[in-house]
Amino acid sequence: MNTQIKLASRPEAAPTHDTWSIETSPIPTPKEGEMLVKLLYLSLDPAMRGWIKDVPSYLPPVQIGEVMRALSIGKVVASNNGKFPVGTYLSGPGGAQQYTTINGRGWHPVDPSLVSLPVYTSTLGMPGMTAYFGLLDVGQPKEGETILVSGAAGAVGSVVGQIGKIKGCRVVGIAGGPEKCKYVVEELGFDACIDYKNEHVYKGIKKHCPDGVDVYFDNVGGQILDYALGNINFNGRVAICGAISQYNSVDMVGPKNYLALLVQRATMQGFVVIDYIPRYGEAAQEMAKWLMQGKLKSKEHIEEGIENFHETFMRLFSGEKRGKLVLKVGEDD
DSSP: OEEEEEEOOOOSSSOOGGGEEEEEEOOOOOOTTOEEEEEEEEEOOTHHHHHTSSSOOSSOOOOTTSBOOOEEEEEEEEESOTTSOTTOEEEEOOOSBSEEEEOSTTOEEOOTTTSOGGGGGTTTSHHHHHHHHIIIIIIOOOTTOEEEEESTTBHHHHHHHHHHHHTTOEEEEEESSHHHHHIIIIITOOSEEEETTTSOHHHHHHHHOTTOEEEEEESSOHHHHHHHHTTEEEEEEEEEOOOTTTTTOSSOOOOSOTHHHHHTTOEEEEOOGGGGGGGHHHHHHHHHHHHHHTSSOOOEEEEEOGGGHHHHHTHHHHOOOOBEEEEEOOOOO
16 A cells, blocks of 8 residues: 555644645556656655645645655656666655656656665755755855855755865854754864854854854744844855745744845845756766765754654754654665
């Protein structure tokens, strides 16, 4: 049987157990030109919270009764398509379920002999692509500049900071709790990390970015974005990747300190990683090289069991994770 997580209702605030239903159905049979993929890992990302809102966005919302949208890593177990034979490992939009039939469009092969499969959901997946293009194309850091990164212990922020160091910048992170801040500095190589749970972020930015902030990579929004704007340098750049502090809020809070952009002639630009799909190969090749050279570290927080989808998903907002959040939903037999 195929266990599926389907959207049952649209939450106004934080999702609850009633947001999704767990259903089972027979494993589908691939038609001519299709393949049956057994899903092994699901990528759990903050963007999923936006996908269940019934509002215009860069992707249509998941509809009530549909399988929850999710990126995944799987293995072809039956094939009526010569492009991907049985045994091929693939990355693509499989959804929150254990099996799916596909025609191959939007999927690409991955090699488990190079790195472990979960890495293709993180550093060599969408979060890594987000970090790479968001920092280098939008942030445009220059050697010697100061980069400030919120959500620094998360899937995207952790990679942003490491790329910043590779490019010769001073990198300061913002994370929640002493253990995460220690991880960011000692394991990932950031120059400093501000603990937003135990210190005043604005004062922390002043302390650790004494020459101001040239690039702010924003994953959280809210008050921390305002603090960063209050320290932005002349011709500074703000890359808006996400606003996880606001995703479960009924009344979202926008930036109040936006006039700093005018005074400092700074820019603030939002971006969506799917706009860079044609260049994913470029980023993957360079980051794979950095991984092999030991310049870039990839960390995945893996939970198990598709029945634990809700509890695992909520770790995105509680902070009870480090690195990329992944749910293992199948065994690689």
